Amino acid sequence: MPTPERILEREGRTLPTTHPVVANSAMTVRAELLFVSGHGPFVDGRPAHTGKLGVDVTIEGGQEAADTVTMNLLGPLKAELGELSRISRFVKLLVFVNASSDFAQHHLVADGATNLLVKVFGDIGRPARSAVGVASLPLNFAVEIEAVVEVRD
Amino acid sequence: MPTPERILEREGRTLPTTHPVVANSAMTVRAELLFVSGHGPFVDGRPAHTGKLGVDVTIEGGQEAADTVTMNLLGPLKAELGELSRISRFVKLLVFVNASSDFAQHHLVADGATNLLVKVFGDIGRPARSAVGVASLPLNFAVEIEAVVEVRD
Amino acid sequence: MPTPERILEREGRTLPTTHPVVANSAMTVRAELLFVSGHGPFVDGRPAHTGKLGVDVTIEGGQEAADTVTMNLLGPLKAELGELSRISRFVKLLVFVNASSDFAQHHLVADGATNLLVKVFGDIGRPARSAVGVASLPLNFAVEIEAVVEVRD
Numbered sequence: 001m002p003t004p005e006r007i008l009e010r011e012g013r014t015l016p017t018t019h020p021v022v023a024n025s026a027m028t029v030r031a032e033l034l035f036v037s038g039h040g041p042f043v044d045g046r047p048a049h050t051g052k053l054g055v056d057v058t059i060e061g062g063q064e065a066a067d068t069v070t071m072n073l074l075g076p077l078k079a080e081l082g083e084l085s086r087i088s089r090f091v092k093l094l095v096f097v098n099a100s101s102d103f104a105q106h107h108l109v110a111d112g113a114t115n116l117l118v119k120v121f122g123d124i125g126r127p128a129r130s131a132v133g134v135a136s137l138p139l140n141f142a143v144e145i146e147a148v149v150e151v152r153d
Numbered sequence: 154m155p156t157p158e159r160i161l162e163r164e165g166r167t168l169p170t171t172h173p174v175v176a177n178s179a180m181t182v183r184a185e186l187l188f189v190s191g192h193g194p195f196v197d198g199r200p201a202h203t204g205k206l207g208v209d210v211t212i213e214g215g216q217e218a219a220d221t222v223t224m225n226l227l228g229p230l231k232a233e234l235g236e237l238s239r240i241s242r243f244v245k246l247l248v249f250v251n252a253s254s255d256f257a258q259h260h261l262v263a264d265g266a267t268n269l270l271v272k273v274f275g276d277i278g279r280p281a282r283s284a285v286g287v288a289s290l291p292l293n294f295a296v297e298i299e300a301v302v303e304v305r306d
Numbered sequence: 307m308p309t310p311e312r313i314l315e316r317e318g319r320t321l322p323t324t325h326p327v328v329a330n331s332a333m334t335v336r337a338e339l340l341f342v343s344g345h346g347p348f349v350d351g352r353p354a355h356t357g358k359l360g361v362d363v364t365i366e367g368g369q370e371a372a373d374t375v376t377m378n379l380l381g382p383l384k385a386e387l388g389e390l391s392r393i394s395r396f397v398k399l400l401v402f403v404n405a406s407s408d409f410a411q412h413h414l415v416a417d418g419a420t421n422l423l424v425k426v427f428g429d430i431g432r433p434a435r436s437a438v439g440v441a442s443l444p445l446n447f448a449v450e451i452e453a454v455v456e457v458r459d
Contacts, residue, residue, distance in 0.1 A: 004390035004426045008380075011425070016348070016381035033186075033339075035245045035301065038283025042169070052254070054442070074161075075169035084157035092341045094452070096285045099442045100254075101358070101406075107444045119164070120157045130344025130452040132402045133442030136207070136252045136286030138260045146247070146283040148341065186339075188398045188454065191436025195322070205407070227314075228322035237310035249438045253407075272317070273310045289360070289405045289439030291413045299400070299436040 033091065034149045036076065040141035041068040050140040053109060053133070054100030057142045062097060063112030065143040070113045073147050074120075081151065090117055090127035092148040098141060099133030106131040113145055186244065187302045189229065193294035194221040203293040206262060206286070207253030210295045215250060216265030218296040223266045226300050227273075234304065243270055243280035245301040251294060252286030259284035266298055339397065340455045342382065346447035347374040356446040359439070360406030363448045365414050368403060371448040372418030379453050380426075387457065396423055396433035398454040404447060405439030412437040419451055 008015065041049035049065030051057040057065070078084055095110040097103070110131035117125030127147070137144050161168060194202035202218030204210040210218070231237055248263040250256070263284035270278030280300070290297050314321065347355035355371030357363040363371070384390055401416040403409070416437035423431030433453070443450050 001428075004380075004393075005384075007426045013377065015384050016378055035281040037281040038247075038285070071166065072169055074157075078158075078168050087157075094283075094344075096283075101288070101441050102446075103442045104444060104446045106442070120160045122154075128341040128343040128452075130400075130402075130450065131444055132344070132440045132450060134285045135254050135288040135407070135441040136256045136259070138257060138284055140255075140257045144283065144285060146281070188434040190434040191400075191438070224319065225322055227310075231311075231321050240310075247436075249436075254441070273313045275307075287438045288407050288441040289409045289412070291410060291437055293408075293410045297436065297438060299434075 034077070034080070034151050036073050036147040036149060038096070038144045038146040039069050039072040040137065040139060040144050041065045042072055043068060047139045047141060049142045051142050052098045052100055053106075053142065054103030057098075059105055059108050062109035062142055063115075065141070066095065066109055066112030066145065067116050069143050069145045070116045073145060077149065084121075086152050087121065087124070087149055088152045089124045089150040090121065090147065091150050093127045093129045094146050095129065095131040096134045096137060096144040096146075097131060098137045098143065101133075103133050106133050109143065112143075187230070187233070187304050189226050189300040189302060191247075191249070191297045191299040192222050192225040193290065193292060193297050194218045195225055196221060200292045200294060202295045204295050205251045205253055206258075206295065207256030210251075212258055212261050215262035215295055216268075218294070219248065219262055219265030219298065220269050222296050222298045223269045226298060230302065237273075239305050240274065240277070240302055241305045242277045242303040243274065243300065244303050246280045246282045247299050248282065248284040249287045249290060249297040249299075250284060251290045251296065254286075256286050259286050262296065265296075340383070340386070340457050342379055342453040342455060344402070344450045344452040345375050345378040346443065346445060346450050347371045348378055349374060353445045353447060355448045357448050358404045358406055359412075359415060359448065360409030363404075365411055368415035368448055369418030369421075372401065372415055372451065373422050375449050375451045376419045376422045379451060383455065390427075392458050393427065393430070393455055394458045395430045395456040396427065396453065397456050399433045399435045400452050401435065401437040402440045402443060402450040402452075403437060404443045404449065407439075409439050412439050415449065418449075
């Protein structure tokens with residue numbers, strides 16, 4: 001059977017050899033896994049950072065929301081693991097940005113999450129990452145993030 | 154190298170020690186995995202529960218849609234596994250709610266899915282969970298859900 | 307303890323024995339995993355295929371965007387793995403379609419991705435798949451896709 005590369009060649013398709021990295025996140029990551037629920041930007045038990053990017057939340061405000069959400073992801077991980085250093089890799093972040101239909105800078109908002117992870121965890125804090133603009137979020141959160149984390153035994 | 158906790162401390166950041174549980178779902182879950190495609194609320198092969206939360210579907214209607222989708226997730230799992238008791242854990246649900254831009258109760262809609270899972274599977278039916286409001290869904294479904302399930306060998 | 311099937315029976319609930327396959331994608335897949343970030347339809351380093359389904363992008367245009375994104379998923383996989391034949395299975399695609407609030411054909415757009423994978427990889431190119439309509443995407447991409455891929459050791 002022909003290789004995938006050969007089939008693409010036959011079809012006249014060329015694999016992109018480079019691809020633009022539009023934001024601070026790694027492209028592919030191997031895994032063994034802890035799944036973390038989507039979290040919102042609660043502070044002291046109350047939703048902070050509500051609203052919509054492209055309407056009433058600035059990119060900086062969105063980045064702060066993403067940073068706050070990331071702290072809220074780390075809280076239950078600390079509770080579950082005892083020591084955050086048991087995390088061997090942040091595998092995947094899916095960043096949901098509460099956004100208008102014409103907003104186009106979701107990747108910059110998501111940097112608020114990965115910048116904090118890289119600051120705290122170094123290279124292992126650089127996950128595969130997606131950022132998308134959703135129509136709405138629970139409690140009108142500006143950002144919701146779910147995560148997949150690899151943990152040492 | 155300093156621990157992640159030490160780095161956060163240096164930055165003056167405090168990990169949230171508790172976090173509000175806004176809905177019926179666990180926060181973190183370990184895994185070995187079966188992935189299930191996003192399903193919609195088909196009944197007898199036809200899309201039931203169409204429409205948009207915040208426009209023409211009530212929260213109760215959305216919960217019924219989520220319940221119906223969950224049955225449609227269990228169908229292929231039964232077909233694949235033979236016995237549903239081979240499921241050792243529902244690891245993750247991602248609940249897409251077809252919602253207006255000002256809807257804010259997605260977590261209540263998602264309870265329609267996890268309430269059924271907990272009723273049928275007990276504690277192992279309590280997955281990590283995210284609920285978000287999307288602009289639109291295939292065939293105008295009110296709810297679409299994808300799942301990750303851990304299975305016994 | 308009663309089986310899940312017995313509990314459903316008691317509740318008067320009947321598992322769907324068949325379910326409509328609305329598009330080219332498998333329902334359940336087992337996994338060991340490589341996660342790939344959400345990618346957009348870049349061509350030669352520039353965003354191609356921008357715009358919104360249901361507004362200014364046709365279904366065919368959306369399928370071409372999904373095909374282009376899929377090439378952009380394969381590029382980093384080739385770079386990471388050396389040979390694409392080390393991929394033992396495409397486990398999961400999550401297809402985000404930049405769509406209006408009344409668009410309802412996201413599954414057809416997503417076929418642009420899975421059709422290419424099946425052409426190049428055969429049956430192992432048929433992943434569990436979800437397709438949803440998001441309010442907006444980075445750089446106004448028409449489509450963004452993230453993937454989970456199983457790799458041979």
